[in-house]
Amino acid sequence: MDVQNRVSVNADDLCAWSRAKAEPQWLLEQRLQALKQVEDLELPEVEKIKLERWDIHEHGDYKAEKLWPGLQEAHEAVHSLVNFPVEGGLIVQHNSDVVYTELSADLAAQGVILTDLHTAAKEHGELVQRYLGQAVKPEEHRLSAVHSAVWSGGVFLYIPDGVEVDVPLQAIFYSSMSGARFAPHILIVAGNNSKISYVDNCISGREDIKVLHNGVLEVFAGAGSKVQVASVHQLAAATTDFTQRRAVVLADGAVEWIIGEMNNGYTATDTKTLLQGNGSNSDAKVIAVGSGCQKLSYTTQVQHFGRSSVSQMITRAVMREEATAIINGITKIEKGATNCDGQQTERILMLSPKARGDANPILLIDEDDVTAGHAASVGQVNAEQIYYLMSRGISRNEAEYLVIFGFLAPVISEIPLEGVRSRLQDLVERKLGRSQEFKS
Amino acid sequence: MTTLKIKDLRSRIEGKEILKGLSLEIHGGEIHAIMGPNGTGKSTLASALMGHPKYEVTDGRVTLDDEDLLEMEVDERARAGLFLAMQYPSEIAGVTNSDFLRSAVNARRGEGNEVSLIRFIRQMESKMKGLEMNPEFSHRYLNEGFSGGEKKRNEILQMMLLEPKFVILDEVDSGLDIDALRIVANGVNELRSPDRGFLIITHYQRLLNYITPDFVHVMMQGRIVKSGGPELAHRLEAEGYDWVKEELGITDETAGQDA
Numbered sequence: 155m156d157v158q159n160r161v162s163v164n165a166d167d168l169c170a171w172s173r174a175k176a177e178p179q180w181l182l183e184q185r186l187q188a189l190k191q192v193e194d195l196e197l198p199e200v201e202k203i204k205l206e207r208w209d210i211h212e213h214g215d216y217k218a219e220k221l222w223p224g225l226q227e228a229h230e231a232v233h234s235l236v237n238f239p240v241e242g243g244l245i246v247q248h249n250s251d252v253v254y255t256e257l258s259a260d261l262a263a264q265g266v267i268l269t270d271l272h273t274a275a276k277e278h279g280e281l282v283q284r285y286l287g288q289a290v291k292p293e294e295h296r297l298s299a300v301h302s303a304v305w306s307g308g309v310f311l312y313i314p315d316g317v318e319v320d321v322p323l324q325a326i327f328y329s330s331m332s333g334a335r336f337a338p339h340i341l342i343v344a345g346n347n348s349k350i351s352y353v354d355n356c357i358s359g360r361e362d363i364k365v366l367h368n369g370v371l372e373v374f375a376g377a378g379s380k381v382q383v384a385s386v387h388q389l390a391a392a393t394t395d396f397t398q399r400r401a402v403v404l405a406d407g408a409v410e411w412i413i414g415e416m417n418n419g420y421t422a423t424d425t426k427t428l429l430q431g432n433g434s435n436s437d438a439k440v441i442a443v444g445s446g447c448q449k450l451s452y453t454t455q456v457q458h459f460g461r462s463s464v465s466q467m468i469t470r471a472v473m474r475e476e477a478t479a480i481i482n483g484i485t486k487i488e489k490g491a492t493n494c495d496g497q498q499t500e501r502i503l504m505l506s507p508k509a510r511g512d513a514n515p516i517l518l519i520d521e522d523d524v525t526a527g528h529a530a531s532v533g534q535v536n537a538e539q540i541y542y543l544m545s546r547g548i549s550r551n552e553a554e555y556l557v558i559f560g561f562l563a564p565v566i567s568e569i570p571l572e573g574v575r576s577r578l579q580d581l582v583e584r585k586l587g588r589s590q591e592f593k594s
Numbered sequence: 595m596t597t598l599k600i601k602d603l604r605s606r607i608e609g610k611e612i613l614k615g616l617s618l619e620i621h622g623g624e625i626h627a628i629m630g631p632n633g634t635g636k637s638t639l640a641s642a643l644m645g646h647p648k649y650e651v652t653d654g655r656v657t658l659d660d661e662d663l664l665e666m667e668v669d670e671r672a673r674a675g676l677f678l679a680m681q682y683p684s685e686i687a688g689v690t691n692s693d694f695l696r697s698a699v700n701a702r703r704g705e706g707n708e709v710s711l712i713r714f715i716r717q718m719e720s721k722m723k724g725l726e727m728n729p730e731f732s733h734r735y736l737n738e739g740f741s742g743g744e745k746k747r748n749e750i751l752q753m754m755l756l757e758p759k760f761v762i763l764d765e766v767d768s769g770l771d772i773d774a775l776r777i778v779a780n781g782v783n784e785l786r787s788p789d790r791g792f793l794i795i796t797h798y799q800r801l802l803n804y805i806t807p808d809f810v811h812v813m814m815q816g817r818i819v820k821s822g823g824p825e826l827a828h829r830l831e832a833e834g835y836d837w838v839k840e841e842l843g844i845t846d847e848t849a850g851q852d853a
């Protein structure tokens with residue numbers, strides 16, 4: 155067993171760094187506490203994946219970045235994701251630091267907070283302390299503990315009770331340097347009866363950027379709130395992505411996940427909703443395209459505690475070349491969570507004989523008075539559909555593309571920001587190996 | 595002049611021979627109807643002509659204007675001008691009807707000759723109006739959740755937009771009420787022209803009340819067993835198929851039997 159503590163920081167360095175960032179004492183203690191746990195914890199168990207063989211041991215060095223005065227000079231990959239002028243709010247992290255933050259005066263006046271997490275810990279300490287690390291706990295496994303010890307940059311998004319934000323707020327995490335720590339923590343706290351839509355992209359500057367992205371996204375959805383999280387990861391082939399997303403939803407609250415897993419490298423993500431409150435709701439839609447020799451693990455989970463809570467999970471993945479995907483869906487209904495409904499579907503389209511796909515739907519039900527269901531399939535592009543399209547003069551290549559794109563489209567069309575949506579569309583085309591000239 | 599020539603066509607599905615040497619020649623301006631009970635090989639003929647991958651052609655020749663149809667891929671056949679309105683059109687989620695139609699129209703027109711979006715939409719909307727289709731259908735996913743009748747109208751819409759040289763309609767009348775039947779028939783009649791041929795597959799006479807055929811053929815056991823003019827369709831409507839079987843000494847009319 156691997157007992158080596160491979161975190162590239164020690165307690166002294168961490169203290170010095172946290173002080174330099176002027177973090178409050180409670181946060182430093184939280185980091186040190188997590189660091190202490192690292193060596194005692196095992197790597198997470200990821201179904202059918204030998205995580206210990208992945209590049210998940212080195213977290214890289216903190217890389218300080220200067221603030222960006224604006225986005226004029228931003229890398230094209232960042233720039234092209236933004237609709238100018240920014241309507242609601244935008245925050246950009248470059249490697250280890252947040253370099254740009256913008257929030258409309260109108261939203262600020264309503265008490266909405268959008269800032270990097272260090273600043274939030276200083277300026278809204280009580281609030282941040284109440285939630286940080288409460289959904290994804292440091293002690294869950296080694297990668298969680300390392301994350302809690304060394305996260306940097308990140309986002310704090312707070313929406314007060316009763317505030318409804320109609321424009322999506324956007325974040326971009328941009329990695330451009332091999333070996334630079336890339337471990338953002340996103341904390342979204344939505345007050346009772348509030349409404350918010352958050353959209354982010356995780357991107358790399360070049361395909362040879364070698365880093366580990368160890369990211370955590372926590373959502374606390376208050377009673378009666380509506381929270382939408384759309385996230386697209388498009389990290390480089392040399393980058394490993396380990397991401398945990400988790401939402402806790404109170405009574406009559408609703409969380410919606412719209413996830414695009416478009417990395418080119420090894421990826422293990424886990425997206426989970428805890429339906430704590432009665433009448434709470436979770437809807438997760440995940441699309442993924444795997445190519446090259448990627449090893450991929452996508453897990454969606456829901457845990458029902460509240461009565462009459464409702465969940466739906468849909469994952470659709472396309473695997474080409476020699477990509478391998480393990481897709482897990484876990485619906486857990488706890489005793490006492492009567493009158494719940496939990497449904498899940500995992501579908502994988504295999505485009506090449508060397509691609510591998512495995513769909514594992516799991517229902518764990520400790521209550522009788524519930525409805526739950528699952529469907530899973532692994533298959534090829536439907537030959538009858540291709541024939542039908544070709545019989546109208548459409549070439550085989552184009553027909554296959556239409557069918558595959560149609561398989562993914564229902565999720566793409568849900569992305570709330572036009573710029574992000576059309577970039578995702580381009581990205582899917584690229585991942586599917588289609589050059590621009592095929593575009594109709 | 596457009597001519598589709600089918601000569602001694604034999605076709606198998608899953609190892610079972612269905613078409614057992616079928617010959618037929620159709621010229622531009624002509625409408626031929628193929629009638630016959632269920633299971634006699636009518637759809638197999640349509641599928642073999644279009645090039646469905648499950649239907650293996652084992653013998654015979656088919657040419658469209660002297661081009662060898664059987665040598666072509668499915669999409670090449672379509673671009674050469676063949677159109678098949680299918681008995682069971684596929685449903686394709688995620689692809690909107692209008693995106694699909696535009697891809698098809700552009701494929702037919704060829705590279706560099708694509709139709710402008712505005713013009714395409716205008717054409718599509720006017721044809722849909724003629725077919726009394728709700729404009730909302732252009733934004734729906736291709737055939738997904740369409741009723742039987744809606745699918746048939748959508749097939750006719752495609753035919754009208756693609757303006758093929760040669761049209762095969764496979765049971766386009768099934769599942770249509772009388773109003774829809776009239777609308778679909780109007781669409782077909784609108785496209786009738788001296789340089790366009792039609793092959794209409796049906797097992798009811800009623801469609802032929804709206805579209806008068808020049809020739810009527812009866813299909814049994816994977817072949818054409820009797821041919822005549824429109825009066826043949828009327829007799830079949832009035833008397834059924836038994837007299838044909840008796841006349842020819844056929845007991846089991848279905849295909850896939852050892853004849």
Ligand SMILES: Nc1ncnc2c1ncn2[C@@H]1O[C@H](COP(=O)(O)OP(=O)(O)O)[C@@H](O)[C@H]1O
Nearest residue numbers: 607608612631632633634635636637638849850
């Ligand atoms: N996909 C298929 N797989 C197996 N047998 C088929 C298939 N399609 C048609 N057949 C068989 O071929 C014969 C003719 O069918 P078909 O051409 O559909 O007849 P029709 O259109 O005249 O009703 C039938 O015996 C039918 O069972």
Ligand SMILES: [Mg+2]
Nearest residue numbers: 636637681765
């Ligand atoms: Mg048939």
